Amino acid sequence: MTTHLALLRGINVSGHNMLKMDALKTTLEAIGFQNVQTYIQSGNVFVDTEEESTAAVAFTIKQEIFKAFGHEVPVVVIGKSDLEICFKNNPFLKEKDIDFKKLYVAFVSVVLRSDSINDLKISQFKPDEASIDGSRIYIKYAVGAGKTRFDQKYIEKKLNVTATIRNWNTVSQLLKMYE
Incomplete structure (x- = not known):
C-alpha cells in the first residue's frame, strides 16, 4: 500500500467549485481508495492505494471528481518525500x-x-x-x-x-x- 497526498486546485474558493470534504472522502472510498483523510477545505486528501504511480492516482481522482461533482479540478499528487x-x-x-x-x-x-x-x-x-x-x-x-x-x-x-x-x-x- 502506498500513501499519496492529492493536492486539488481551485476548490472551495470564493464560492466556486464547492466540494464538501466528507462527500469527496465517501466518493474516493467508493472507488477503492483506503484510509482517505482530508485536511481543511482547500483540497488536501491523503489516500492509500496499491497504485504507485502519482500520475495515475491524480488522473483517477480528477476523473472521479468530474463524474461525481461535475467540477474540472486539476490534481497534483505527491508523496511524503516531496514534503520532506x-x-x-x-x-x-x-x-x-x-x-x-x-x-x-x-x-x-x-x-x-x-x-x-x-x-x-x-x-x-x-x-x-x-x-x-x-x-x-x-x-x-x-x-x-x-x-x-x-x-x-x-x-x-x-x-x-x-x-x-x-x-x-x-x-x-x-x-x-x-x-
Missing part, C-alpha cells in the same frame, strides 16, 4: 528572522528543468522571490499571496504545467499528518 524535501531544500528557511506567513510552495505536475526559473521572469515581481527544486517552486512573497501577480495561474501559463500552491503552515501540517 521541502523542509530540507527550501532556501528561504535559511534566512534569519524569516516570516513563515510569507512562505509558499507551488507543487507542479512535472519535474522542472533547472533553468525554468528563467522562464518565470521572477525579476519583474520583485521584491517577491522564487527558487525551483525539482517539481517544487519555493516562493517568498514580500507582502503576501493576495497582493501579487506571481500566482498559480502565472506559473501554469509560463511553464505549461499544472500547479497548486500551499502556504508554509499547510505544508508543515501535511508533513505532520504523513507521520
